[in-house]
Amino acid sequence: MSMRGGIDLGGTKIQAVVVDAEGKPLGDARGPTPHARGPQEVAAAMAAVMREAASAAGADAGSLAGVGVGSPGEVDSESGTVSNVVNILDWSGPFPLGETLASEIGVPVAIANDVQVATEAEATLGAGTDYSSLLGVFWGTGVGGGIVLDGKPWVGRGAAGEIGHVVVRRGGARCPCGRRGCMEAYAGRAAMEARARRRAGQGERTVLFEIMEERGRDRLASGVWARALAHGDTLAQDLIERAVKALGAGVGSAVNLLDVEAVVIGGGLGLRFGEPMVDRIRAAMMRHVFSDERPPVVRLAALGDLGGAIGGALRAPTGGG
Amino acid sequence: MSMRGGIDLGGTKIQAVVVDAEGKPLGDARGPTPHARGPQEVAAAMAAVMREAASAAGADAGSLAGVGVGSPGEVDSESGTVSNVVNILDWSGPFPLGETLASEIGVPVAIANDVQVATEAEATLGAGTDYSSLLGVFWGTGVGGGIVLDGKPWVGRGAAGEIGHVVVRRGGARCPCGRRGCMEAYAGRAAMEARARRRAGQGERTVLFEIMEERGRDRLASGVWARALAHGDTLAQDLIERAVKALGAGVGSAVNLLDVEAVVIGGGLGLRFGEPMVDRIRAAMMRHVFSDERPPVVRLAALGDLGGAIGGALRAPTGGG
Numbered sequence: 001m002s003m004r005g006g007i008d009l010g011g012t013k014i015q016a017v018v019v020d021a022e023g024k025p026l027g028d029a030r031g032p033t034p035h036a037r038g039p040q041e042v043a044a045a046m047a048a049v050m051r052e053a054a055s056a057a058g059a060d061a062g063s064l065a066g067v068g069v070g071s072p073g074e075v076d077s078e079s080g081t082v083s084n085v086v087n088i089l090d091w092s093g094p095f096p097l098g099e100t101l102a103s104e105i106g107v108p109v110a111i112a113n114d115v116q117v118a119t120e121a122e123a124t125l126g127a128g129t130d131y132s133s134l135l136g137v138f139w140g141t142g143v144g145g146g147i148v149l150d151g152k153p154w155v156g157r158g159a160a161g162e163i164g165h166v167v168v169r170r171g172g173a174r175c176p177c178g179r180r181g182c183m184e185a186y187a188g189r190a191a192m193e194a195r196a197r198r199r200a201g202q203g204e205r206t207v208l209f210e211i212m213e214e215r216g217r218d219r220l221a222s223g224v225w226a227r228a229l230a231h232g233d234t235l236a237q238d239l240i241e242r243a244v245k246a247l248g249a250g251v252g253s254a255v256n257l258l259d260v261e262a263v264v265i266g267g268g269l270g271l272r273f274g275e276p277m278v279d280r281i282r283a284a285m286m287r288h289v290f291s292d293e294r295p296p297v298v299r300l301a302a303l304g305d306l307g308g309a310i311g312g313a314l315r316a317p318t319g320g321g
Numbered sequence: 322m323s324m325r326g327g328i329d330l331g332g333t334k335i336q337a338v339v340v341d342a343e344g345k346p347l348g349d350a351r352g353p354t355p356h357a358r359g360p361q362e363v364a365a366a367m368a369a370v371m372r373e374a375a376s377a378a379g380a381d382a383g384s385l386a387g388v389g390v391g392s393p394g395e396v397d398s399e400s401g402t403v404s405n406v407v408n409i410l411d412w413s414g415p416f417p418l419g420e421t422l423a424s425e426i427g428v429p430v431a432i433a434n435d436v437q438v439a440t441e442a443e444a445t446l447g448a449g450t451d452y453s454s455l456l457g458v459f460w461g462t463g464v465g466g467g468i469v470l471d472g473k474p475w476v477g478r479g480a481a482g483e484i485g486h487v488v489v490r491r492g493g494a495r496c497p498c499g500r501r502g503c504m505e506a507y508a509g510r511a512a513m514e515a516r517a518r519r520r521a522g523q524g525e526r527t528v529l530f531e532i533m534e535e536r537g538r539d540r541l542a543s544g545v546w547a548r549a550l551a552h553g554d555t556l557a558q559d560l561i562e563r564a565v566k567a568l569g570a571g572v573g574s575a576v577n578l579l580d581v582e583a584v585v586i587g588g589g590l591g592l593r594f595g596e597p598m599v600d601r602i603r604a605a606m607m608r609h610v611f612s613d614e615r616p617p618v619v620r621l622a623a624l625g626d627l628g629g630a631i632g633g634a635l636r637a638p639t640g641g642g
Contacts, residue, residue: 133477145578154470156454156580159612166574167609170489170566179609181570245491249502253487254578257466259477288488288500291480 003059005067005107006313007046008114011035011087011141014042016049017309018057018064023125025306027057035088039095042088047104062106068315070114070308071097080111108317115161116153117311118301119146122264124314126302131261135254136301137163138267139247140222142176142188147258164188168249186246189269192239193220199235206235222272243269244277248284251298256290266301275300324380326371326388326428327634329435330363332356332408332462337370338630339378339385344446346627348378356409360416363409368425383427389636391435391629392418401432429638436482437474438632439622440467443585445635447623452582456575457622458484459588460568461543463497463509468579485509489570507567510590513560514541520556527556543593564590565598569605572619577611587622596621 002021007014010033017028029052034041046069047061054061061067073085080098085091102109119136128134128148136146145163147154154160164184165177172181176190185191200206208228212220215227228236251263263285265278282298289295303310323342328335331354338349350373355362367390368382375382382388394406401419406412423430440457449455449469457467466484468475475481485505486498493502497511506512521527529549533541536548549557572584584606586599603619610616624631 147578149470149475154579157582157615158580159615160578160580162577162580162611165577165609165611166487167570168488168491169493170570172490177611179611181609249488249491253574256483256486257468257481257575257578258475259479259481259483261478288486288502290483290486290498290500294478294480 002318003057003064004313004316004318005050005054005061005064005105006309006311006316007050007067007069008118008308008312009033009042009046009069009071010308011072014046014049015305015309016046016053017306017313018053018059019310019313023121023310023314025310027053027055027059028306028309029053029056033088038090039085039088039097040100042091043097043100043104047101050105064105064107064316066108066110066317066319067101067105068110068112068117068312068317069097069101070117070312071111072114075111075113077110077112080109082111108319110315110317112312112315113155114308115144116146116155117315118266118308119148119161119264119311120153120314121303121307121311122266122301123148125310126307127264127299128262131297133258133260134262134264135163135251135258135260135296136264136266137247137251137270139187139265139270140267141190143184143247143250144267145254149258149260163250163254166250166253168246168253183246183250187243187250189220189222192225192243196220196235196239204235207231207233208236222268225269226272244280244284247281248286249288251281252285252288255285255296256288259291260296263296263298264301265298266307271301271304323639324378324385325634325637325639326375326382326385326426327630327632327637328367328371328388328390329439329629329633330354330367330390330392331629332393335367335370336626336630337367337374338627338634339374339380340631340634344442344631344635346631348374348376348380349627349630350374350377354409359411360406360409360418361421363412364418364421364425368422371426385426385428385637386639387429387431387637388422388426389431389433389438389633389638390418390422391438391633392432393435396432396434398431398433401430403432429640431636431638433633433636434476435629436465437467437476438636439587439629440469440482440585440632441474441635442624442628442632443587443622444469446631447628448585448620449583452618454579454581455583455585456484456572456579456581457585457587458568458572458591460508460586460591461588462511464505464568464571465588466575470579470581484571484575487571487574489567489574504567504571508564508571510541510543513564517541517556517560525556528552528554529557543589546590547593565601565605568602569607570609572602573606573609576606576617577609580612581617584617584619585622586619587628592622592625
């Protein structure tokens with residue numbers, strides 16, 4: 001048996017997948033993150049979604065060689081503990097996620113950073129397979145980044161890849177992190193939503209919040225933005241344009257520093273907007289790339305929503321299988 | 322014999338050094354760069370300064386194991402050719418600097434990028450010896466950068482480390498490179514001088530240009546800035562403050578991406594202003610560092626003016642020695 005499981009733990013949903021030895025998905029499942037009920041309940045929900053994905057692959061979760069998790073927050077891969085998961089209740093101190101899941105599922109479990117494993121999945125099996133160095137940019141609620149150099153992840157002392165907090169305008173907009181001028185202060189979905197609410201509150205016309213309510217959402221999810229753009233909503237257009245310019249500056253800066261061969265754009269907003277938005281980000285980036293006769297290729301993430309879970313599976317311990 | 326020679330080719334001066342097997346300087350020399358006379362004359366002047374440094378070390382240049390050069394412009398290390406050296410007349414196309422110097426001096430010659438070898442020298446023998454990952458920031462006419470990760474230089478496809486062109490203010494000041502908002506547009510000596518001339522031309526009071534003339538210079542060299550600051554010149558203070566903020570944002574962005582252990586500040590302005598300015602840059606950087614509970618150390622370059630030449634020597638071919 002060389003099937004492995006992977007889980008992507010998000011603030012709103014849990015995505016699980018079972019892959020074969022080559023990383024090809026054999027079955028997957030997803031469920032909501034019980035974010036209002038603490039880490040123990042979240043771990044139980046993760047195990048349940050993992051079992052469901054195993055069933056979809058015609059297997060028993062207990063027969064998997066191992067399970068790997070891409071987790072938000074601060075991950076200690078050695079101990080399998082995770083702390084400071086901001087979107088889940090009561091998850092600030094370290095919680096033994098690896099141990100808890102291993103005992104729930106009955107197989108060895110490895111825990112790693114969500115953005116890093118998603119980057120590795122794109123590098124190994126997705127849009128980055130032709131390149132030995134790449135930057136992954138995950139454009140969603142925040143903007144996460146992952147770096148692969150010479151075929152290997154570069155994580156620094158554990159905190160590398162924070163492209164969302166690359167400065168694009170010194171002294172500029174306040175970021176959810178509390179600092180000023182970060183790329184995420186312009187491009188993160190959370191920051192964009194806060195600004196949209198402020199401008200709507202000041203009387204600016206927009207269909208964003210009508211669409212949100214029609215769709216029964218309480219936040220401006222990526223689909224809401226996409227629909228508002230399709231309606232020609234000028235506030236949505238303006239905020240997206242601002243986000244694209246910030247992404248271009250931040251990615252351009254990273255390219256000037258690292259001279260990677262490829263940039264892969266993923267994340268909720270990146271995947272939702274797709275190729276046309278990748279083209280706009282590329283154009284915005286080119287205004288800042290110093291060695292412009294040989295820019296990196298800029299591509300849409302190829303593994304879609306499953307990328308994070310597949311990346312988790314790539315980190316699954318297989319010694320016990 | 323295991324003495325090696327190193328040459329740092331600058332736009333205004335040529336610095337040469339002879340080092341022992343451990344990289345310790347045994348003798349050095351410097352001379353002006355004949356920048357108005359083309360690459361052939363520059364190569365001849367480099368050979369002359371190298372011979373002088375060898376004499377100072379009590380040796381003959383022809384007895385060196387090899388010579389390594391840190392060169393500006395676009396360096397092709399394999400062929401030993403250099404092109405696009407912007408501050409030297411008639412040096413746009415490729416010139417066989419390695420071959421020419423090897424035949425002038427009579428020993429094997431290697432050519433590498435000036436900022437990269439200066440970073441390696443600091444990493445190996447200077448302020449960065451305790452760290453396996455570091456960012457070198459060379460604050461002078463422009464702002465150059467070099468990256469060492471896991472003890473090895475990271476050059477990307479040859480163009481990595483361009484920290485001077487990391488964006489600090491999207492849509493901001495015009496950079497000498499033609500783009501907008503680069504760190505160098507605020508912190509590079511050339512950009513600072515252009516702005517000082519503009520503001521003085523608009524009637525703003527400053528002693529910068531008096532000091533320049535008193536000292537027989539035709540540009541605002543680092544010593545001119547230092548003297549103007551000592552005079553309490555408000556224009557100089559203002560432009561240096563602006564440069565420090567830009568350096569802080571650019572270096573902070575790089576730290577957020579790379580999570581290096583150390584940042585080493587060198588270059589003409591960096592060395593001239595010394596530790597107190599390093600403290601100001603560190604403080605400006607901290608405003609932007611995301612993982613602020615574990616920032617990198619920020620240190621002044623330890624090899625001073627000789628760093629580039631020593632870095633060149635570290636790249637000298639020694640097979641023939």
